[in-house]
Amino acid sequence: MKRLLLLAILPVLAMAPLLAAAPAPFYQWQxxxxxRFMCSATxxxxxxxxxxxxxxxxxxRTY
Structure with a gap:
């Protein structure tokens, strides 16, 4: 029973760093x-x- 519970929780714990990821920063390109200028994250x-x-x-823009 404990092993089954551990196998159910393990994938959720493995995904934890992905859930806390920050958005990509934007840069101004010329x-x-x-x-001309444009703003893009890529x-x-x-x-x-x-x-x-x-x-x-x-x-x-900075606020």
Missing amino acids: SLTTG NPGEGWMRFSGPYNNAGC
């Missing part, structure tokens, strides 16, 4: 071709360089 790819950050919101 286009190397046009000079790298937009070639032709962009990270300009500022990290921010905790999708508007790349």
Whole structure:
């Protein structure tokens, strides 16, 4: 009985670090071709360089 209970609880305990994960930080990116800015949590790819950050919101604003 105790072994069955342990086997039922073990997957929940293994997932505990995943449940406490924080959201990805946002960064302001600048286009190397046009000079325009955008805010994104992921790298937009070639032709962009990270300009500022990290921010905790999708508007790349500090409050």
